[in-house]
Amino acid sequence: MRHGSNQLSDTLSSTFERELKVNIYNGTERVLEGERFESWQLDADLGAKVCTSGSGVLVHESVMGESLSPVGTKGLLSPFRARIEPVLTVRDGDFEESISLGMFRATGVPATSDTLVEFQGEEVVSASRVGIRFESLDEDTRRWGFRSPEQSPAGASAFGEIRRLTGMPVEQTVPDVPMPTIKVWEARKGSRLDAVLELGRILGGSAVVNSRGAWIIVPDAVGDPVATLRLGELGTVLDVADEIDTEEVYNEVVGAFEDANGNPIRAVAEVTSGDLAVTGNYGRNTQYYSSDLVKTQEQAQTAVQALLDISTGSQVYDVQIQCHVNPLVEIGDVVKLEGWKRPLIGRLRRVSMSDSAYMNVTIRVHRELS
Template sequence: MRQHSAQLASVLTGSFEREVSSNVFNGSERVLEEVRFESWQIDSDLGRGVCSQGSGTIVRPSVDGSSVVPVGTEGVLSPFRARIEPVMTIRAGGFEESISLGTYRVGSVTAASDTMAVVEGRSLVVASRVSLGFDSLEVDVDRWGFKFPEQSRAGVSAFSEIRRLTGMPVEESVPDVPVPSLKVWEAKQGGRLEAVLELGKVLGGSAVVNSRGAWVILPDVIGDPVATLLLGERGTVTEVADEIETYTVFNQVVGSYEDATGKPLYAVAEVTSGPLSVSGDYGVNTRYHSSDLVKTQAQADAAVRAVLNESISSQQYDVQVQCHVNPLVEVGDVVELEGWKRPLVGRLRRVSLSDSPYMTVTLRVARRLM
């Protein structure tokens, strides 16, 4: 979740006003502060390597007749140097609090213009409008390629390797694990980001940059909700809870691994009782599994059992929701939906925020099978 006070969480359950402005940075220097930000939208998708993409228009009145329309690499809003931080301010009665929606790298200027006026015989800029496209900070790692293939160091942990590969802050949100000593990261387009995303899978989740600018791992397991979304009278829910598909419900897992000397290791786990038994009406649905982290027979047996338990314990499906805007939640959060016909808890896979009082999200919800 984005950082906030306890009082703001309560304010968001009632009526409030909101306004979005933006700070602009060149490097670590804030060069524009709290400028108007119009026609904005930020779309986040946990399935993308660069998780969030957005657009919006900076509107800056000029007090000295100068323009902020960029020209090539010049100008504080040039996509060759600018980063923006959209900030949403919530007001209700005498309460006011501002929430950072994250920092983003400007990748494009899609339109720019100055409004002119003649003052004492001189033509001066009275305001600049600059429309921008921007991306979340995973894009920095995506753009930064390897000069040549790199091999991870023996005994290094996954989080240490993420720090080394990105040069960015890391918040250890799940237990750390060792990286296979012979793992080689390829020198190819997007190879560094691909390496970080692979390390996220090794850690049991998805690697993303959060609104504080730090890499975190969002675990695959759906935990307890950290926030509540309000459906409201104009809210909508589109779900497929009544649809059932069995293609990914595996009742047998076959593991194939290698020990430290390269000798093959094999393990099998299967359901032997109940409606999903391999000897019952459901039949056998086999999944194959391998992992560089498995080096002993005990680890192999544990790995196939864990994969089997994950398969038979739940089936996940997506629910699309339009609800009241809540600037506290971000992609990857586990939330509860209030105002629906039944309790609904899931992980935010997609979030679309804009200047609308409503936002659109996709919740990934788990259905229990056994």
């Protein structure tokens, strides 16, 4: 969750004005500040490899007749060098507060145009309009490949390996765990990012880059809500709470693994009592699992039991919501919806913001089964 004042949280529950501008960085130097940004879109998806992407048009009013249209690697807005920070300002009367939506890597400039005017007999640029596409900083990790297969250090922990692989800040949001075995990361396109995502699963969640530019693990377990979304008069909820789907409710998990010497390890976990018992009316619904990080019988049994507990603990379904913009929330946050016919709490899987007063979100809700 992004940080904001208590007064901002109160303001977001009422009517307010908003404005988005952007800062541009080349390396660590801020080269442009508070530039107008139009026709913008910011889409985040917890299930995507690169979790956030966006686009918009930067509008720059020239001071000395300069053009901001980049040419190849040259120019402050060249995607070969630019980083972009969208900043959303909320206003209500005398109150004003700005929230950084994060730092992003510019990945493309689809179109540019300069407005020319005549000044002292010469044509000069009065304004530049530059379209920009951008991605969250996990794109840096995706592009950075291994030169050859690379082995994790002996005794490494999962968070330590994420730090080593990415060279980026890491916020430890769940307990660290030792690597269960030395792991070899393959040299192929995107394998460094794939390695980080696998480490997230070892830590019991999903690895993403947050708005502060740090890797975090969004845990699988849903905790208490950290924010409230407001539905409002024009808000909509596409609620599938009445839908029941048994396809992914497994009551038996079968695991197949190998120890350090290549000998097979087998492990099974099953439900033996209640409505989901394998001997009951539901019958058996089997899930299979394997991982080269499991090397002992104890690890194997723990792994299949954990998967069984997740499957039988609840059924998940996604609720699509259009609600008032809240710049404090980001994917992975557990939120509560206000203004709906019944309480609704779940984890934000998708967030789509634009220059609209409303944003579209997808909340993954759990229905208890046992």
